[in-house]
Amino acid sequence: MAKIILVDDELTMVQMVAEVLRADGHEVFPFTNYNGVVDALSSHRPDLVITDLYLDKTRPHGLEILRKARELSPPPSVIVISGFGTVENAVDAMKLGAIDFLRKPFNLDDLKLCVRRALNFNAAVAENTELRKELRRQYRFSQIIGASSRMQEVFRLVEKVADTPTTVLVLGESGTGKELVARALHYNSQRSAAPFIPLNCSALPENLLESELFGHRKGAFTGAVTDKDGLFHEANGGTLFLDEIGTMPAQLQSRLLRVLQDKEIRRVGDNTGVGVDVRVIAATNENLESRVQEGKFREDLYYRLNVFPISLPPLRDRSDDIPMLVAHFLRDRVHARTGEPFRVTRRAMTALTTYRWPGNVRELANYLERASLLADSPLIRVGDFPPCIQAGAPADDGKEEQQSAESATPVGAAIIPGTPVSAPAGPAAPTAAGAISPTGLVTLKKYLRDHELAYLRHAIAFTHQNKEEAARLLDVSLATLYRKLAEDGE
Numbered sequence: 001m002a003k004i005i006l007v008d009d010e011l012t013m014v015q016m017v018a019e020v021l022r023a024d025g026h027e028v029f030p031f032t033n034y035n036g037v038v039d040a041l042s043s044h045r046p047d048l049v050i051t052d053l054y055l056d057k058t059r060p061h062g063l064e065i066l067r068k069a070r071e072l073s074p075p076p077s078v079i080v081i082s083g084f085g086t087v088e089n090a091v092d093a094m095k096l097g098a099i100d101f102l103r104k105p106f107n108l109d110d111l112k113l114c115v116r117r118a119l120n121f122n123a124a125v126a127e128n129t130e131l132r133k134e135l136r137r138q139y140r141f142s143q144i145i146g147a148s149s150r151m152q153e154v155f156r157l158v159e160k161v162a163d164t165p166t167t168v169l170v171l172g173e174s175g176t177g178k179e180l181v182a183r184a185l186h187y188n189s190q191r192s193a194a195p196f197i198p199l200n201c202s203a204l205p206e207n208l209l210e211s212e213l214f215g216h217r218k219g220a221f222t223g224a225v226t227d228k229d230g231l232f233h234e235a236n237g238g239t240l241f242l243d244e245i246g247t248m249p250a251q252l253q254s255r256l257l258r259v260l261q262d263k264e265i266r267r268v269g270d271n272t273g274v275g276v277d278v279r280v281i282a283a284t285n286e287n288l289e290s291r292v293q294e295g296k297f298r299e300d301l302y303y304r305l306n307v308f309p310i311s312l313p314p315l316r317d318r319s320d321d322i323p324m325l326v327a328h329f330l331r332d333r334v335h336a337r338t339g340e341p342f343r344v345t346r347r348a349m350t351a352l353t354t355y356r357w358p359g360n361v362r363e364l365a366n367y368l369e370r371a372s373l374l375a376d377s378p379l380i381r382v383g384d385f386p387p388c389i390q391a392g393a394p395a396d397d398g399k400e401e402q403q404s405a406e407s408a409t410p411v412g413a414a415i416i417p418g419t420p421v422s423a424p425a426g427p428a429a430p431t432a433a434g435a436i437s438p439t440g441l442v443t444l445k446k447y448l449r450d451h452e453l454a455y456l457r458h459a460i461a462f463t464h465q466n467k468e469e470a471a472r473l474l475d476v477s478l479a480t481l482y483r484k485l486a487e488d489g490e
Contacts, residue, residue: 001024001025001026001119002026002027002046002047002048002119002122003026003027003029003044003045003046003047003048004021004026004027004028004029004046004047004048004049004050004115005028005029005031005037005040005041005044005046005048005049005050005051005076006018006021006028006029006030006031006050006051007030007031007032007034007037007049007050007051007052007055007061007062007065008031008032008050008051008052008055008081009032009033009052009054009055009056010032010052011032014030014031014032015030016108017050017108017111018030020108020111020112021115024112024115026115029044029046033055033056034055034056034061034064034065037051037065037068038065038068041065041068041069041072041076042072045072045076046069046076047076047077047119047122048076048077048078048079048115048118048119048122049065049066049069049076049077049078049079050078050079050081050111050115051065051066051078051079051080051081052080052081052082052083053080053081053082053089053093054082054083060089062080062081062082062093063080063092063093063096065078066078066080066093066096066097066098067096070096070097074125074126075097076122077099077118077119077121077122078093078097078098078099079098079099079100079101079102079111079114079115079118080093080098080100080101080102081101081102081103081104081106082101082102082103082104083103083104083105089101099114099117099118099121100114100117100118102114144158144177144180144181144184145321145324145325145328146318146321146324146325147320147321147324147461147462148313148318148320148321150313150317150318151313151318151321154181154310154311154312154313155464157308157310158181158184158185158188158310159188159464161185161308161310162184162185162188162189163188163189163190164189165279166279166307166308167260167279167280167281167282167304167305167307167308168182168185168281168282168307168308168309168310169245169281169282169283169284169288169305169306169307169308169309169310170182170281170282170283170284170309170310170312171283171284171285171309171310171311171312172283172285172311172312172313172314173285173312173314173360174285174359174360174362175315175359175360175361175362175363176312176313176314176315176360176361177312177360177361177362178243178283178285178312179198179241179243179283181310181312182196182198182239182241182281182283183196183241185239185281186238186239186241186279186281189239189279191237191238191239191279194235194236194237194238194239195234195235195237195238195239196235196238196239196241197231197234197235197238197239197240197241198241198243199212199213199231199240199241199242199243200243200244201242201243201244201245201247201248202243202244202247206249206251206252207221209248209249209252210251210252210255210268211224211228211230211268212230212231213230213231213232213252213255213256214230214232214255214265214266214267214268215227215228215229215230215232215233215265215267215268216228216230216267216268216269217267217268217269217270218269219269220267220268220269221268221269224268224269227267228267229267230265230267232259232265232276232278233265233274233276235276235278236276236277236278237277237278238278238279239278239279239280239281240278240279240280240281241281241282241283242256242280242281242282242283243282243283243284244283244284244285244286245282245283245284245288245305246284246285246286246288246291246296246297247286250296250298253297253298253301254298254301256280256301257298257300257301257304259276259278259280260280260301260304260305261304263275263276263277263278264276280305282305288302288305288306289302314357314360315357315360315361315363315364316356316357319353322349322352322353322364323349323353324462325361325364325365326344326349326352326364326368329364329365329368329369330342330343330344330368330372333365333368333369334368334369334372338372340372340378341378342372342375342378342379342380343378343379343380344380345379345380345381345382347381347382347393347394347396348380348381348382348384348385348393350392350393350394351382351385351389351390351391351392351393352364352385352389352392354392354393355388355389355392367385367386367389368380370384370385370386371384371385372384382396452484453484453485455474456470456474456481456484456485459473459474467481467482
């Protein structure tokens with residue numbers, strides 16, 4: 001079950017504990033002195049270390065083993081045992097990272113309980129690490145979908161400011177992906193291992209919003225029956241995302257300004273402040289300049305938040321991105337839920353690109369989810385969408401079914417910028433530079449190679465130069481991708 005290094009200067013003790021642990025299915029590496037333990041830590045990469053504090057009664061070798069163990073990545077849990085156990089010994093061990101301290105003589109059941117607790121802790125840490133990795137994967141820049149010039153500018157700004165402490169103001173209509181941008185900023189920064197905490201400022205009344213943000217002391221107001229830490233405290237070291245910042249009440253605007261300036265918060269009912277290290281990312285779908293002129297938003301706070309604005313375009317202004325977004329949602333949402341490779345007919349795609357999308361990307365994702373539930377097969381037709389979208393479809397010539405095979409958009413097919421959706425993809429005319437005869441023809445090998453390279457470049461551009469992600473989308477190994485690029489000197 002687990003690799004365990006066991007260190008104790010009493011041979012009988014080592015033999016007994018090793019036998020008990022092996023009976024539980026663990027692999028045990030026993031030692032009776034300090035020699036060889038450090039090398040064993042590197043070579044065996046244990047899940048758990050159980051070490052005596054004093055191995056020769058004069059020097060606390062156990063603390064040295066503890067230090068060496070905690071330097072590993074990932075570090076194993078460490079249980080320290082000692083026949084000279086004191087509170088000071090235990091405190092020293094725990095300060096250095098020991099998960100438990102046992103005083104000899106101990107009950108073997110107590111030891112087994114400590115071992116289970118330590119291994120459960122390891123599992124929780126590993127799960128947390130994987131979840132954070134998944135979050136980082138999920139909120140890479142490549143998860144913000146779009147190849148239009150407006151979105152390329154967004155990508156450029158996000159990449160420049162992500163790994164800085166700068167306050168960012170994300171502007172855009174509802175449904176354009178403001179929180180997705182905020183998460184991308186967080187998970188592509190040095191704060192990615194710390195919390196990302198979102199809060200919709202319009203979701204709570206003023207008194208609750210103040211307590212939620214800054215916390216309160218017991219008895220500070222009716223209902224405050226215990227001390228409570230606020231979101232600024234919880235986000236310490238990480239990022240606090242304040243959505244709909246334009247709705248924040250005037251009194252809280254003043255308090256937020258103080259936090260941004262002084263890096264200090266004060267709970268409701270407290271007389272002293274506490275320092276915090278929190279990056280604030282704010283978002284709004286309102287015109288904050290107009291609210292400032294109307295006296296509804298503090299001018300000084302507006303300038304403090306508007307250090308680095310990022311404006312997200314509405315979907316109607318980047319309709320060229322709709323085929324790419326359709327493929328993304330069909331793959332990551334619909335296909336993940338149903339296992340079916342849903343496709344959208346050319347006529348349905350025309351209707352989608354014609355619609356004005358007042359709800360933006362969120363509305364598109366919801367309508368595709370709805371259409372996949374209504375569709376009689378993995379082929380989504382115009383009739384599977386609501387009337388507001390059907391109105392933009394071209395006249396029905398009765399050939400939607402026949403057209404679907406060559407012009408439908410399958411999962412993953414429209415994710416590469418430049419792939420045509422309105423008409424079947426056909427061979428492009430070769431360039432004059434590659435001509436080998438008056439007809440303008442080139443060799444088949446060169447023709448295929450040129451088109452392959454163009455497709456590879458499209459994939460890399462789509463993933464914002466993330467070649468690993470491009471290789472995954474193209475279903476080739478990263479080594480193959482590099483080799484094919486190298487053949488062209490890239």
